[in-house]
Amino acid sequence: MANEQSETIRCPMCGKPNPAEEEVCRHCGARLKPLTVDAKARPTADSYPQAGEEIFDLSAAAEDPLSSLDALLSDVPEGEDLLLGEIDVPLPEEEGAPAETDALLPEEEAALAANALLPEALGEAKQTEPLPPTEAAPWPEGTPEEEALAEAFADAGAETPAAEEAAPEAEEALAPAELPSWLEAMRPVESVPEPPEEEAETPMETQGPLAGLRGVLTPLTAAMLNPEERPWVSGRLALSPEHKKKIDILEQLVRDEFTPQALSHPRTPGTQRILRWLVAAVMLLAAFLPLVAPAFRQAALPGSFPAARAAQTVVARLPQQATVLLAIDYSPAFSAEMAAAARPLLADLQAKKAHLVVVSTHPLGPALADNLLTSLPRPYTAATTLGYVPGGAAGLYTFARLPRLLFATNAAGHPLWTGAALARIHTAADFDLVVVCTDDPEVARMWVEQVQPLLGQGTPLLMVVSAQAEPLVEPYYETAPRQVAGVITGLEGGMAYAATREMKVSAYTWLVWNGYSWVVLAAVALMAAAGLYNLLLGWWEARRHPRQPLLLDDTADEA
Amino acid sequence: MKAPVSTAVAIGVGGVILLGYFLPVPYLTNLRLLLLQWAVFLAAAALFVAALNLSQHHWVRLTNRHEAGTSGLLLIALWGSFVLGLVYPLHSAAVRGLFRFLILPIGVALLGVLTVSLIYAALQMMRRRPGLFSVLFLTTAMLILLGATALPGIGPIPFLSDTLRPWLAQVPAAAGARGILLGVALGTVATGLRILLGSDRPYGE
Numbered sequence: 001m002a003n004e005q006s007e008t009i010r011c012p013m014c015g016k017p018n019p020a021e022e023e024v025c026r027h028c029g030a031r032l033k034p035l036t037v038d039a040k041a042r043p044t045a046d047s048y049p050q051a052g053e054e055i056f057d058l059s060a061a062a063e064d065p066l067s068s069l070d071a072l073l074s075d076v077p078e079g080e081d082l083l084l085g086e087i088d089v090p091l092p093e094e095e096g097a098p099a100e101t102d103a104l105l106p107e108e109e110a111a112l113a114a115n116a117l118l119p120e121a122l123g124e125a126k127q128t129e130p131l132p133p134t135e136a137a138p139w140p141e142g143t144p145e146e147e148a149l150a151e152a153f154a155d156a157g158a159e160t161p162a163a164e165e166a167a168p169e170a171e172e173a174l175a176p177a178e179l180p181s182w183l184e185a186m187r188p189v190e191s192v193p194e195p196p197e198e199e200a201e202t203p204m205e206t207q208g209p210l211a212g213l214r215g216v217l218t219p220l221t222a223a224m225l226n227p228e229e230r231p232w233v234s235g236r237l238a239l240s241p242e243h244k245k246k247i248d249i250l251e252q253l254v255r256d257e258f259t260p261q262a263l264s265h266p267r268t269p270g271t272q273r274i275l276r277w278l279v280a281a282v283m284l285l286a287a288f289l290p291l292v293a294p295a296f297r298q299a300a301l302p303g304s305f306p307a308a309r310a311a312q313t314v315v316a317r318l319p320q321q322a323t324v325l326l327a328i329d330y331s332p333a334f335s336a337e338m339a340a341a342a343r344p345l346l347a348d349l350q351a352k353k354a355h356l357v358v359v360s361t362h363p364l365g366p367a368l369a370d371n372l373l374t375s376l377p378r379p380y381t382a383a384t385t386l387g388y389v390p391g392g393a394a395g396l397y398t399f400a401r402l403p404r405l406l407f408a409t410n411a412a413g414h415p416l417w418t419g420a421a422l423a424r425i426h427t428a429a430d431f432d433l434v435v436v437c438t439d440d441p442e443v444a445r446m447w448v449e450q451v452q453p454l455l456g457q458g459t460p461l462l463m464v465v466s467a468q469a470e471p472l473v474e475p476y477y478e479t480a481p482r483q484v485a486g487v488i489t490g491l492e493g494g495m496a497y498a499a500t501r502e503m504k505v506s507a508y509t510w511l512v513w514n515g516y517s518w519v520v521l522a523a524v525a526l527m528a529a530a531g532l533y534n535l536l537l538g539w540w541e542a543r544r545h546p547r548q549p550l551l552l553d554d555t556a557d558e559a
Numbered sequence: 560m561k562a563p564v565s566t567a568v569a570i571g572v573g574g575v576i577l578l579g580y581f582l583p584v585p586y587l588t589n590l591r592l593l594l595l596q597w598a599v600f601l602a603a604a605a606l607f608v609a610a611l612n613l614s615q616h617h618w619v620r621l622t623n624r625h626e627a628g629t630s631g632l633l634l635i636a637l638w639g640s641f642v643l644g645l646v647y648p649l650h651s652a653a654v655r656g657l658f659r660f661l662i663l664p665i666g667v668a669l670l671g672v673l674t675v676s677l678i679y680a681a682l683q684m685m686r687r688r689p690g691l692f693s694v695l696f697l698t699t700a701m702l703i704l705l706g707a708t709a710l711p712g713i714g715p716i717p718f719l720s721d722t723l724r725p726w727l728a729q730v731p732a733a734a735g736a737r738g739i740l741l742g743v744a745l746g747t748v749a750t751g752l753r754i755l756l757g758s759d760r761p762y763g764e
Binding site: 275276279280283296298300301302331332333334335336363364366367368370371374385389390391392394395397398401402405406411412441445467470471472474475478490492516517518520521523524526527528530531534535537538 | 592595596598599600601602603606648649650654655658659662663665666667669670674675678679681682683684685686689694697700701704705707708709710711712713714715720728729732733736737740
């Protein structure tokens with residue numbers, strides 16, 4: 001077995017065993033043995049053209065390669081083959097050689113390109129142009145290191161002084177160099193020499209970069225084409241338990257990404273829950289205190305509200321039996337505050353026998369309006385509910401321009417615009433007054449921006465808003481000219497409106513006002529007490545546990 | 560381009576609506592109003608589609624037995640109210656009872672809970688986040704509340720009710736709110752331009 005291994009060599013390209021005497025691989029055609037060139041057979045400096053000798057005219061070849069080639073071939077003796085291996089390969093430039101050989105002129109480059117086009121006929125081409133004289137620099141003699149260096153040069157194929165000295169003897173024995181098989185195979189297919197008999201049956205590539213090579217690609221056989229005869233290879237991965245564990249973790253991670261996680265509700269400490277219940281109890285006690293104890297009822301009215309007084313002035317100028325557009329645009333949660341704010345105004349309108357046309361941009365607005373109008377001391381019956389206006393700002397604008405288009409009939413299918421109060425209404429500007437009740441500053445802004453410009457001078461716009469919307473609505477009242485003719489803000493605004501008109505405030509309103517005042521006082525007292533307590537507590541803890549200063553150097557550390 | 564037809568429709572309609580605001584051409588105005596009318600009807604239909612979508616969501620939860628009780632109750636309330644509104648008119652006792660004894664108390668109760676929660680948060684503020692801004696915030700809130708009421712036996716607090724509170728509400732608070740509104744307006748203009756130029760197509764999602 002060892003003997004068999006010693007007699008075979010493995011191809012460095014395909015790795016398959018080959019007999020030791022083979023020079024190229026039987027399987028892939030790669031060279032098995034390195035090419036060696038006899039140093040004595042290498043060309044020397046003397047083999048180069050000397051001064052005055054004729055060399056091949058490269059510039060002429062570049063201009064007309066075919067004619068130059070014919071001229072070369074005419075110089076070749078008949079019956080003598082031109083071999084590519086006999087080309088004199090120029091050696092590396094020697095020290096002291098003229099610089100012209102280093103930097104090629106463009107013409108020379110073109111000539112070399114044309115030279116590359118010429119096949120093996122260039123082997124023994126006569127040189128027609130003299131080259132400048134070259135003189136080899138003397139090679140120093142002496143130390144063994146220098147001699148070893150010279151040998152290394154010789155092995156590498158470079159010209160050395162020793163080789164130069166041996167050139168006259170070697171010139172006679174100049175042998176054609178062997179080309180690598182792959183380079184030989186690059187020649188046109190027609191020029192590939194006939195293979196030996198043992199390789200004749202090996203298929204040869206006829207096209208592509210492998211053209212001319214034999215045995216490079218293995219042809220497909222019938223067995224290879226038959227799927228049933230192919231060797232079976234398992235596609236399953238050999239997984240270790242460790243791999244499986246990691247895969248399980250990854251799958252779990254991906255699965256968790258798409259699984260909704262329940263929010264964690266941290267358990268509230270008992271003291272905080274007690275505090276919450278305590279706050280709620282204080283608020284409820286304050287709200288119901290005036291109800292159960294007459295001593296806690298007060299008769300003081302809220303402060304002055306100029307905007308509410310302006311609203312009252314607008315209503316006072318209304319003619320009898322006016323047609324008023326009432327927009328109910330608040331949510332049910334604010335119904336108590338909004339009703340308290342709007343009731344005095346509605347009572348005033350009721351006294352003037354105004355006809356209300358109710359509309360809303362809130363889906364629950366019609367129901368809220370019905371609740372508001374029927375909760376008055378005298379239910380407001382002179383009212384027509386149009387319904388819900390969808391579409392936000394676009395809907396409002398369309399309604400202000402064409403109210404009859406959006407609301408042609410009521411829910412029962414009866415025509416809406418037939419009565420005396422509604423027959424003259426074609427746009428929002430035909431109303432005598434527009435009142436918007438809202439808790440949302442955005443809705444108030446929408447009415448001011450989309451509807452108010454269409455109203456004109458004869459139709460003022462009033463706002464009844466909750467206290468939270470006041471800061472954004474009041475500036476529309478403060479502008480000159482006023483975009484909003486008057487504003488009634490929350491419970492205190494309604495009270496102020498009633499006080500301005502010297503109207504009798506209902507007992508229910510007084511009760512709500514008293515409860516509201518006590519709740520506000522309780523809330524302020526709680527906030528002040530808790531804030532002060534927490535401030536003092538923080539100050540006390542800071543005194544007990546003062547923060548340590550940052551220790552930045554060793555001295556401070558020691559201190 | 561994604562959704563070229565929708566983009567062309569959106570740009571065309573937006574351009575007509577915008578031009579109608581600036582050019583007093585009767586034909587353009589009528590066209591603008593017609594398009595706005597369509598938009599109103601579409602918005603109403605969208606509300607109904609939203610209700611259907613909500614119902615479908617809760618129906619899936621009901622059939623999957625994921626919080627089925629809550630979803631079932633919501634479905635019954637939703638479609639029960641819908642049928643009630645279709646059968647009975649707005650001023651009927653059934654609809655009024657539904658509103659007064661169900662919708663209104665729930666909304667008011669939620670606001671009451673919010674009130675207690677806000678006061679509780681104010682109590683905890685100085686413990687959780689003590690600092691100058693917390694003191695400023697709490698002080699402002701207390702001044703506004705006190706200025707909006709009347710003390711028993713005293714009435715409105717002088718200077719606080721007629722000067723300080725209106726100033727706080729109309730100058731610093733309104734200034735901050737107006738600044739936010741200006742930002743919203745600029746954002747709206749930018750979004751409108753993006754839609755008109757076709758670079759933003761939210762309808763194609």
